[in-house]
Amino acid sequence: MNLNQIQNVFFIGIGGIGMSALARYFKNIGKNVSGYDKTPTILTSELIENGIDIHFEDRIDLIPNNFFVENTLIIITPAVPKAHSQWNYFLERKYHVRKRAEVLGIITKDTFCFAVAGTHGKTTTSSILGHILYESGADVTAFIGGIVENYNSNLIGSGKTVTVVEADEFDRSFLHLHPNIACVTSMDADHLDIYGTSDEIEKSFVEFADKIEDKGNLIVTCELPLKGITVAVNEKAVYSAVNVRIESSSYVFDINTPKGVLKDFRFGLPGRHNLMNALMAVAMADIYGTPTDAIAMALASFKGIRRRFSYQIKTENLIYIDDYAHHPTEINAVHQAVTELYPGKKVLAIFQPHLFSRTNDFADDFAKSLSAFDETILMDIYPARELPMEGVTSAWLMGKMDSKNKKLVSKEDLIAAILESDAPIIVTIGAGDIGELVGTIKKGLNEKNC
Numbered sequence: 001m002n003l004n005q006i007q008n009v010f011f012i013g014i015g016g017i018g019m020s021a022l023a024r025y026f027k028n029i030g031k032n033v034s035g036y037d038k039t040p041t042i043l044t045s046e047l048i049e050n051g052i053d054i055h056f057e058d059r060i061d062l063i064p065n066n067f068f069v070e071n072t073l074i075i076i077t078p079a080v081p082k083a084h085s086q087w088n089y090f091l092e093r094k095y096h097v098r099k100r101a102e103v104l105g106i107i108t109k110d111t112f113c114f115a116v117a118g119t120h121g122k123t124t125t126s127s128i129l130g131h132i133l134y135e136s137g138a139d140v141t142a143f144i145g146g147i148v149e150n151y152n153s154n155l156i157g158s159g160k161t162v163t164v165v166e167a168d169e170f171d172r173s174f175l176h177l178h179p180n181i182a183c184v185t186s187m188d189a190d191h192l193d194i195y196g197t198s199d200e201i202e203k204s205f206v207e208f209a210d211k212i213e214d215k216g217n218l219i220v221t222c223e224l225p226l227k228g229i230t231v232a233v234n235e236k237a238v239y240s241a242v243n244v245r246i247e248s249s250s251y252v253f254d255i256n257t258p259k260g261v262l263k264d265f266r267f268g269l270p271g272r273h274n275l276m277n278a279l280m281a282v283a284m285a286d287i288y289g290t291p292t293d294a295i296a297m298a299l300a301s302f303k304g305i306r307r308r309f310s311y312q313i314k315t316e317n318l319i320y321i322d323d324y325a326h327h328p329t330e331i332n333a334v335h336q337a338v339t340e341l342y343p344g345k346k347v348l349a350i351f352q353p354h355l356f357s358r359t360n361d362f363a364d365d366f367a368k369s370l371s372a373f374d375e376t377i378l379m380d381i382y383p384a385r386e387l388p389m390e391g392v393t394s395a396w397l398m399g400k401m402d403s404k405n406k407k408l409v410s411k412e413d414l415i416a417a418i419l420e421s422d423a424p425i426i427v428t429i430g431a432g433d434i435g436e437l438v439g440t441i442k443k444g445l446n447e448k449n450c
Helices: 017-028 042-049 085-092 098-110 122-135 168-175 198-209 271-287 293-303 328-341 355-360 364-370 395-401 413-420 433-448
Strands: 008-012 032-036 053-055 073-077 096-099 112-117 140-148 153-156 163-169 181-184 218-223 227-234 238-248 250-257 260-267 310-314 319-323 345-350 375-378 406-408 425-429
Touching: 008 017, 017 032, 017 042, 017 098, 017 140, 017 153, 032 413, 042 053, 042 433, 053 218, 053 395, 073 085, 073 098, 085 096, 096 098, 096 168, 112 122, 112 198, 112 271, 122 140, 122 153, 122 163, 122 271, 122 293, 168 198, 181 198, 181 271, 218 271, 227 271, 238 271, 260 293, 271 293, 271 328, 310 425, 310 433, 319 328, 319 433, 328 345, 328 364, 328 425, 345 413, 355 364, 364 375, 364 395, 375 395, 375 413, 395 406, 413 433, 425 433
Parallel strands: 008 032, 008 073, 032 053, 073 096, 112 163, 112 181, 140 163, 181 218, 218 227, 227 238, 319 425, 345 375, 345 425, 375 406
Antiparallel strands: 140 153, 238 250, 250 260, 310 319
């Protein structure tokens, strides 16, 4: 497919974080962009403000009447049901219908592509790398799976020759990409509803890694069974962060590299997992040839990503942090970061499980991770694309937790339950619609602490 011949792009599921980045991209390069989503969100509101037409009803008559077969590309998300009327309308009339991953593959084929893979850390690593390249003057467009605070967007830059993409393992989407430099941050079991076993996930990552023939252009962590350039924190590796300390709530560290020791890098995101993400991005940029001083300046100015350890309230008496964590490993990372920053202080965690299948597959690990917090509020499971599974509920998950300070709370009663707590550190965690409640929670906490 030649994207130059496409005049119109129609998205089914335009409000998804990855889909919306593509929508912004096509709007930026002059295409007519329109689309459908099930419900209005903050993201869809932002797209509408940017001049993109969005509707929320699955009706054929809402498709623009000038979106013809020969000049229109249809992009779909896997979350959309196959019975969707608009989707079937386009299929029956032989429109160009592609998954988001396939379209990214087309875009990256003709660019120098940085691909960031891993079951955790993709968005943060991609954002840091995109920021470094953009600030250094590279002709880059970075497609991000989150809203980058520096740009208030999930799209960085408007370059035509260099791309940064998240290599998403869901549905083996990353196998459509054409990376020149890539990294793999982690290979933990996830998406078992798609893969079945952790062995199958690993095979898929190996297949992705094999896309990089020169293993000098593949960056990996030391524990992964992949050949490449290794990175580590306080361990022996090709790129190693050493002399790590915290100064004014930021990490300051040196980096051992093949070219020598780079001194006094500063990075503001808390948590050792984020330090590893930063190191991954630094290694990729360094291998590409980005000047060291440009890397250091960009790293120090990186503000973070919305819903990735995102401070909502930060006062002497109250801290409220919101995070997208939806896997036990990610919840552990949140706990490590918050207890490192605020040792000895009581932490309340509010968690909304994401997907029945993921909750079922990792129930014991979720229970262990959540029990590490001083106090936990559980919300009902956010189903996303799934139907309920018999016996898999938040009450069932709570029964597996060995902590005493735990309770199940409805959305309607959530604010009141949070305000009852005396914890000075509060974190909301989850990948569902809990993010839509952050503003209300913040308002309630501010009013309580006036």
